[in-house]
Structures are given as structure tokens and as C-alpha cells.
Amino acid sequence: MNQIVPTPPQGAPAAVPSVTTGPLPASSKVYIPGTLHPEIRVPQREIAVHPSAGEPPVTVYDASGPYTDPAVTIDISAGLAPIRQGWISARADCEPYAARAVQPADNGFANGAQLVPGFPVQRAPLRARDGKAVTQLAYARAGIITAEMEYVAIRENLGRAAAAAGSRDGEDFGAAIPDFVTPEFVCQEIASGRAIIPANINHPELEPMIIGRNFSVKINANMGTSAVTSSMAEEVDKMVWSIRWGADTVMDLSTGRNIHNTREWILRNAPVPIGTVPLYQALEKVGGIAEDLTWEIYRDTLIEQAEQGVDYFTIHAGVRLHYIPLTVNRVTGIVSRGGSIMAKWCLHHHRESFLYENFAEICDIMRAYDVSFSLGDGLRPGSIADANDAAQFAELETLGELTQIAWAKDCQVMIEGPGHVAMHKIKANMDKQLATCGEAPFYTLGPLTTDIAPGYDHITSAIGAAMIGWFGTAMLCYVTPKEHLGLPDRADVKTGVITYKIAAHAADLAKGLPGAQARDDALSRARFEFRWEDQFNLSLDPETARDFHDQTLPKEAHKTAHFCSMCGPKFCSMRISHDIRAEAQKDGMAAMAEKFRETGKLYVPTADGTA
């Protein structure tokens, strides 16, 4: 693992980010080429196990981008290779144009040493020609299988062979998960609105991914500066750190100054989709006075961010004026930043939300760049007491209505969800969202299943996230230990990502996603055979697993020991299990086991002698 510190561009302050690079242990980056689109190269990670296992490497999904490819030289000041450029230009339906000029307000009027340097490389932004829609949805409806669609199909299969359909072990509540993902299936899922590939034509560095109920559950990591703390360098580092551990998308929720330039550095170096909440930057442009927001400033911000390449916008167009009274008796009011800002604006002006009223024009902008909607849950419940209340579901109804409008304009859509919801109310959220929003992908924040554990809300929410992922939610927005208390630092980001990888994978297993259990099985075999290094390397966080083991058994010899410090050599049940198997083989136990299974319960005396 290397820390790369690139040479700063001339004239800029020396605050160029350093990021973490290098593969995870025992891991190789493998690229799978396309067939319909031979130029695509789809990354996967292969984790090798000890030769004594006699097993092939385990293939796992890899969101970490070129940073873990030892063959790639990382230069943060140059950005990642624009791998999509050829695919986009081959479609010949968009054109470069002179970008909107960056205004001082875009960076919160920062200047001098406080101004984050502009990104050294500038490209002219692309925009659709002739009023076309350049969205994956438009292509899918036209029956066109794009390079992005084939890319994600290959990505989802993780090298599984087409024919390898076993019996399905799971409960997917009526989802339609295929044994093997074809580009055609991806195309249908996009066309139906059940899935999205967030992929702005101005984000050519993106390694495309798909968000949808019939694919693996994805996770998002939130980051971004606030007025109180953090910096562009830290945020770029956090972005690379978060995808190293498995974040599938990243949201830049920066507030404060330097929002524009910070975002540019992130985007040019991001192999994952980047989401934002444009309202934050719009609010900074009016000095933090919500009442001073205008549609014109907001519209301009959408274009500014679309030109940079933001892949999805969270837009709280469902916070309507007449819903706001429904929050007045809540325990925690409105907990969404965007939702509270819009509510304040609406009340002050006593007018309908300008996001709602101008929604059609927002669609027109987004379809010209393929920015996906993440329809915001501004009225989500921020406490157990507020869950599933009238405010929350009124907004959901509106999000359903807006989904249809966006789809009519060929815009890709996902729907944001809660929040704080006790376990017995979670399924109703999923069912309602499916029914109300035409099966558009659901993207929830947790939900947290109790309020009583600030400091541990990654855990309170992992419970709800795993469950709602199982029920059909397509992407889970992580929560870190700092939730409710402060801005997450680097360590919090990692903890949040690992926790949400757990939730997403638990959901995949429960849904019976083909191939999901392969990693669990490989790790459990390694555990059972005391291949300690393999157990660590196959886990979500090899460093921590190894470190925890080594705290009590640090010597190299311990890595092949048939025990650990939990039980010691005499009491290790796995070691004893091996003894049992050796004994069993002598006795022909396998045959006994078969016979038992055939005959059912053996006629053996019960302890009280009655049978």
C-alpha cells in the first residue's frame, strides 16, 4: 500500500491530495473484455488462497478503481484515464461547448490561500445535440445496448459461467433476479425504470455500475467538507479510501467554501458515480439565507454541476408547501438538510416549492447530460417516533408522481428513503415505495432501528439496512459512528463502508443472489482448515482481522496453528472437528450419514425410555 504524493501543478498551493494505492492482500486486478463492445475492460478482484487448499482464486466485485491496479501510475493532478470517452463519442449524439464560466460565488468567494486551486486539466463539457436525450434510459427504450450496459452486465456476473444455475436459496419477495446477467437483461431493467446506470457524459473516468433490485445491493459513502472542518485534500483522500473498502458510489455533500473546485478534484479522480445535493451550493451562493434562494440560481447550479460530470442529483422536489404543517408535531421535525432548507423557503414565501414547480425544466437539463435523479426524502423520519407518518408518505406519493414525469422525459430516477424506522415498520416502507414509484430503485439511509445509540449508529442502521436491502432496496447509504455527532473522519468512513458492505452482502445472501455465497463458503473453508492468512485475505477487512488475531498470537507460526487464543489448543472446536472427521472416515460415517438421511429418525431409545 503506497501513499502517492503527486507533484503540485505550478503556481498552486502545495495542498495536492495524497491517496492510498496498491492492491489489497493476495489480490489481483483482472479485466474482462466485452463482446458486443470489445473495447471495454471490466475490473474484478481475484483473491488467491494458499495452494494447499486446491481452490481457484475467489472473484469479488471491485469498486476501488485504478488505485489498486499496480500497473497504473496515479497522478491526482492529472485525474484518471477517461475510459468512456470513446464510447460516448461513438454515439455521436452530443457535442462540446463553451463551459459556463466559474464564478467566485461557486467557491463561496474564497480567494488567495483559502481558495482551493482549480483542477489543472480542463475539458470542454459535452451536452446533447438537438434536444436529444443522452440517457441510458433513452438508449434502453430504443433497444440500444450501450457499452455501459454490457460493462455492468459483466461486472455483476463476477466471472460466473452462464450455465451455472444451481437451485436458488433465498427469499426475494417477488424480485426477478436472473441466474446470469446478460446485457439484454440490463437493457430491459433500465428501460422499465427498475434500474439505473448513473453515468453523466461529462464523467468519462467512471467505471459504470448498476443500481437496481435485481442486481447486487450497492452502498454509498457520504463525504464532503463542512464550514467547521475538513478540506479538499482530505475529501479526495476519503473518496479513494472509501472505494478501496467497497463504496459503490460517493456523495460529495460539501458545504462551506470551495464547493466547485473541491468537487472537480473529486470527480476527475473518481471511478465511481458521484452524487451531490445542488441545493447546498445554491444556499452557499446566497450566503446561507434560505429565503434568498431563487430558481434561477438553482438552475444555474444544476448546469454548473452537470458540466463537471456529477452523475446524480438529490433533489427534494417532494417537499411541498402543504406538507410542511405535517411536520410541526414531530419529535425531530425535518432532519434532511435539503428538506429543511426548502421548507423554510416555502413557508417564508408562502409559495409552492420552486423545485416542484420547475420540475419539467429540471428534467430538460438533466436529460441533456444524463444526470440521474435521486428524488430526495426531505421529509424522512429522524426519530423512531416519526416513522411512517403522514409527512413521510405524503412526500413519497409526490415522488411517485415526479418519477413518471422524469421517465416521460427519459431521465433515470431513483427514490431516497428513510431514516429512523423500527423493524416492524420497515417492510411497509418497501411495499409502499414499490407500489407508489413504479418500481424505481429505492435508496435508503439505514434505516436506524433505534435512537438510543449515538456513537454506534452505523450499527443501529446496519440492522435496518440489511433488512430493507433484503426486501428489495437497491442501494444503501452508509451511516458512520459519527452520525448525529460530527463530520466523519477517514477512520469513520472505513468503518461505515465495511459495516454497509456487511448489510448489503447479508441482503444479497438472503435474496439468493446467484454467486453471493461463494465468498462466505471460501472463507469458512479457510477458517475450518486453519488457513489463517486466507481467512483474513478473503474477509472485508484483512488488516483488521489479522491485527485482531495477532494481538494475542503474533508469531508467524501461529498462522498455521490449529487454534486461536479464544479457546487454545485443547478446546478448539474446529481442531476437534477434524479429529472427528478422521475418526468418522475410519468408521464409514459418510455411509452412516447417508443412511440416516434416507431412513429419517433412527429408532433409538429416548432418554426417559419411552421410545
Next chain:
Amino acid sequence: MNQIVPTPPQGAPAAVPSVTTGPLPASSKVYIPGTLHPEIRVPQREIAVHPSAGEPPVTVYDASGPYTDPAVTIDISAGLAPIRQGWISARADCEPYAARAVQPADNGFANGAQLVPGFPVQRAPLRARDGKAVTQLAYARAGIITAEMEYVAIRENLGRAAAAAGSRDGEDFGAAIPDFVTPEFVCQEIASGRAIIPANINHPELEPMIIGRNFSVKINANMGTSAVTSSMAEEVDKMVWSIRWGADTVMDLSTGRNIHNTREWILRNAPVPIGTVPLYQALEKVGGIAEDLTWEIYRDTLIEQAEQGVDYFTIHAGVRLHYIPLTVNRVTGIVSRGGSIMAKWCLHHHRESFLYENFAEICDIMRAYDVSFSLGDGLRPGSIADANDAAQFAELETLGELTQIAWAKDCQVMIEGPGHVAMHKIKANMDKQLATCGEAPFYTLGPLTTDIAPGYDHITSAIGAAMIGWFGTAMLCYVTPKEHLGLPDRADVKTGVITYKIAAHAADLAKGLPGAQARDDALSRARFEFRWEDQFNLSLDPETARDFHDQTLPKEAHKTAHFCSMCGPKFCSMRISHDIRAEAQKDGMAAMAEKFRETGKLYVPTADGTA
């Protein structure tokens, strides 16, 4: 928080444990007297909030014992006050007798400096007179409401008034949770076998607690030395530390040397039930050679431990000879220490389990002291692949059979459960256990919902534990971050306990347990009103919450700030929510909200103008 280091007793080595004492922040210990039994004093914890809130203190369940009572002087060498002594002697159905002499084998032949000193205070053990059963079950069946039963009834109500039955918000899958817990209800639940009060007559220091589906979900913390690491002093400290954070019972799973003396120090200082797996000590007595175990050695160990006051025994009497072949093709074999030991013994001797064959006599021993059964899940699945397999459910059937035998002898019984189980298979475990074991309380280890995250198995299992607790499991055995990797240290114990308090409380909320939501509501109100100290103090881990907040906002003034570093002053949604409410009050929003609710959807134009 004080660290008390008692003066070592004369002649003993100076390894007397130091433990953590003193109340948690803003907390008072309150004792509620009995009515039927006026001599009992039931502890509760009251957390005070800031006067500006205008709210009474929040009452929460308190398992921490006298260690958090500033009025009590702790002397680890003297042990806790024997609060139950009078209650037990008043029943006049047991008698003191000369204890079994402690053998060198009981402490693994440790001697000299390696021998943990004997506990300085020795009492003659009690045993039932005249072949009576002195179990809570026997009393309940006779319609006797014991002091222990009234104690737990008061404890479960947390000071709620009898009349305060609101509408129930939860899904309890057919449980029978009362609005208010009476001693009569407790008596009925015990008599039916649906609940147990683990309370050995030789553990007079115990603050009684109840384990049952119709009461709050409880958690257990495992600890104990292993041959590789830890010590008596560390384990006593861990026990006190674990209950400080909320462990309802503690299992001493010590292996290695000094098992007897270590356990004595723990028991004499434990206000919570202590569980053990007697097979471990029996195995140490035969030098770790499972084949050399005998019924006689085991029987003697049961008596040895019952005399000391162990409140429940995990007994793997369901690992029957003819089930062992069912594990041969598993991915992780037998992962239970006790289960693997018994399997090895059975196979080697090609004989039925001596635990199973002598089960009736085990009952006779346990009924004489009121040691509860925890019928062990020796064949639980240790990997996702092995979940719900034939081995697991064959053992469960036998546990059901053994439950009836134990009940016929007036022994209290709970049933242990898995393990590693993907989410879609969890409910089936609960349903099967209810049907098979006569509704005896279920006590699960997690379950872990995926295998891929060693280092984070407190989280992989919290997901399963919360769900199975919701479905009806009565007690959840914690899992720490060290699971699969090594023996948990003090910090791991705390993390495991907090995580499992989350899971148990999330289950209580989802079940609609009356009063459970009061703490969530109080904390959320504190959060919404920026009463930061109250938010921290009401949380499960006030120190960590405060510390996380202070990492970015450490000044005293920040404790009344209407923002934190996540969003800063301009973007804090809660602050903006307050502005909204002020605005709303001016506009008569409350009336608007009411009107909206009455009329349903207002007739407002939709964004595309169609309605």
C-alpha cells in the same frame, strides 16, 4: 468513575482485582420496594435531563449492580451483600451441608504462584431438603409468588404505572406481552415454562432477572480465561465492566487452570446470573483428553459448580451419537466447544452421550439447587452454508424432548440457538424452536448473517440477533469484534455489550414492548432541542458519544450550539426546523396540519398540470 483496589487478604498473592465503580453520568440509583415482599429493593437507574427540558428523569433498566451505587463501598475480597439470603431461608426448604472438598484438579493442578487464591469468604452450600425441588418453577407450579418473582416484575415495569396502557405499536408474532407486569403474570410465565429466573440458592448476591419472550429481551456477555491468555483479575474486572454497560447475565467460559477459584471470585461479586459449561472443567480434569471424560467426573463437576452458586449450566445433551455423521459434510463441522468434545467422546467410545443417558440424574442434581438448564446447541451451524441443516434440527428435536423431562422434574429450562444463519432462514429457526420446545425461552448466539467479516462479527450478528429477538428470542448472547480471531479484551467486551443492547432494544421496539420507546423519544427530544449533554447521557454509551462530538467541537460553548461539525451552523436541519416551527406558529400551521389530516389530500395542482 473510580477504580477500587481492595487490600489483598493476608497471605494471598497481590492479584486482587480492581474494578470500575461509580455511576454513569447524570444517573441515580433508585430502589423500589416490594409489596408482597416488602424486604426486596429493586434497582433502577434514573437519568436526569436539563431543567430547561421540563421533563422528569428517564428510568432505564439497570444490570450494573452495587458498583454504580455511590452509597455502597465495594470490597472485592468480601464479595457483594447476600441480599437473597433471607428470602431463601424463609422458604425453609433447604439446608446447609459440608461442601465437597476442593480438589487440586478443580484448579488444573495449579500451585504456588500460579494458583489463584481461594476466595477469602466461604459459606456452607445449601441444598434442598428431603428431595424437594427448590426451583422457581416448582414454586410457580405451587402458586407461590416468591420474592424473586415480585422482584423481576417490578424490575420489568421500570416504574411505569399500572394504568398507563397506550395503544400498542409493534408486531409481536403472537407473543403475550402484558401492558403491565404483575407478580402473578411472572408466576404464570414461569409455571408454563415460557420464562425462567436463573437463581441458584447458593448465589445470594444475585439481583434476580427474568428471561422470557413476554419480557424485555436480555443479553449475555461471555468471558473467561483461556489457556493462552487472561487471568482471574482480568475476568472479574471484565464481569463488572460488562454489566456496567448492560449485560444481563455473564457466562464464565474459562478453560485452562484455576477454573474453580476464578469462578468463585466472579460469583461472589456478581449481581447477575452466572452461567457455565461444566464440560470444560471436566475436560481440564482429564488433561484435555476428551475420550477420558466419564459421567462420574462430570457429575462431580456439576455438584462442585452448583455448590458455588452457578445459576445456569450449558449442557450439550442433544449431541447424540447418531447425529454426528450428519456433520461430516458440513463446511465448518461442529463449532461448539462442548458439542465437539461430546462428539469426540461418543465416536471414540461408540456410545450414546453420557449427558443424554444420565439426563434424569442431571435433573435431580440441578433441581436441588435451582440451577437452570441452558440446553446447548452443540450442532449449531458455524457457517452460512451449514444453516438449518439436518444436524442442527435433529439436535433441536432432542432438546425439545429433554425439555419435557427437565420440566417433569421441575427444572427451569432455556434452549440455545444459532449460529450462522442468513436472514431468510432466521424466522424458521424461531418457529421451529417454539413448536419443538414447548415455548421454552430461546437463547441464541447472534445469529451471524454472513461469514465474510471477521473483525466485525459483532455487526454481522447484531443484524440476526435483532431480528430473532423481534421474532421471540428471549436472550441474545453477544458476539465481540474478536469472534473467530481471539479472546476478547475489556474494550471488546464493551463493544459487544453495547452492540447487543442495541439489538435487544431494537427488538423490544419492534415487539411493541410497553415503555420501550420512552428512551428513544427522550433522547430524540434532547437531540432536537440541542441539549447535547442530555443526548449523550441518555445514550447507551455517554462517554463515546461525548468524545465523538468533542473531536471536532470540544469547547464547553459547543454543548449548547445549535449545530455540530457535520453541517455547521448554516446547514443544520434541526436548527432550521426550529425556525420553521416558529414561522409555523405565526401562520397557525397547527390548524392547517389538522385540516390537512381531516380532508386528506389537498386539491393542489400537480407539477405537470394534470390535476
